[in-house]
Amino acid sequence: MKIHDCKKRLIPRRSLTKSIAYIFIATVLLGFASCKGNKETLADNNVPNRKTDELLALMSDNEIKCDWLSIKYDVELKTSKIDDSFKMYVRMKQDSAIWVSATYYAVEVARFLFTPDSVKFMDRKNNQYYIGKYDYISERFEVEANFKMVQALILANSIDILNIESEDDKIKSSRNDGNYYLSVLRKGQLRRAMRRDEEKKDTDLGISVWVKPDNFRIHKTVIADFDSDRSITATFAEYEKTCNSYFPKKVSYIAISANEQAEVKTSAMKVTPDKKVSLSFTIPEKYEPLVP
Secondary structure, eight states, rough: OOTOSSSSSSSSSHHHHHHHHHHHHHHTTOOOOEEEEEEEEGGGGGSSOOOHHHHHHHHTTOOOOOSSSEEEEEEEEEEOOOOOOEEEEEEETTTEEEEEEEEEEEEEEEEEEEEEEEEEETTTTTEEEEEEEEHHHHHHHHOOHHHHHHHHHHHHHHHHHOOSSTTTTEEEEEEETTTEEEEEEEEEEEOOOOTTTOOOEEEEEEEEEEEOOOOOEEEEEEEEETTEEEEEEEEEEEEEEEEEEEEEEEEEEEESSSSOOOEEEEEEEEEEEEEOOOOOOOTTOEEEEEEO
């Protein structure tokens, strides 16, 4: 395949678009098998012992807080059927909107606009679009989706990942592999996304977070749905000073389900903070709606 030939693809554009959508939604899926144990090692001797409340306060103080943030990514995608790469552009007004464009050989194949209570999606290949709640995305891809989790995994802001849902949720902390380790089990607080013909049921969601002791930024997170046997692991590296804190220039995601395993590696080529940008999302008249 020649690079300049956008019509000849290693994979169908429809499959790529669906896979790209899966990447973003997988970042909030409730899927896992089990959580790793947390026995302390010799490396933990150099990590000061801290109470959970103290750790959470330090983590909150070091969260990324940018009014605006733009990121250009190189993305590598590997599944049992796909081994490819593309460019991804993210524009974010923190706590308000996340705009995402995925391009394949300079051709946009998908565009998203996430807000706290809605999702907009354009499938450029099939001239289709969706505007509505997160419910449709959850049902289509059989995952739970919400704005805070997407934002948290982009920014490596662990407080939203560990967000307490009820009084029964208890965050535990220890030291593990030279990092601080925090975990919480949300018992029956969220409902697993099911197909329309299946009964929805409560599920236990396990969340584990490893935090770097030098800057209290997240090193790794694991989110596990013990009932559905699906998981996602995100590993953050190469932190660079951005806004008030540090931004991870490299992130690796591994999403596992009963029928699929996907590995996504993102490398930030350019990070531009505190510059207002367009979050345009204009749907062409010829596009047809995706009906839930």
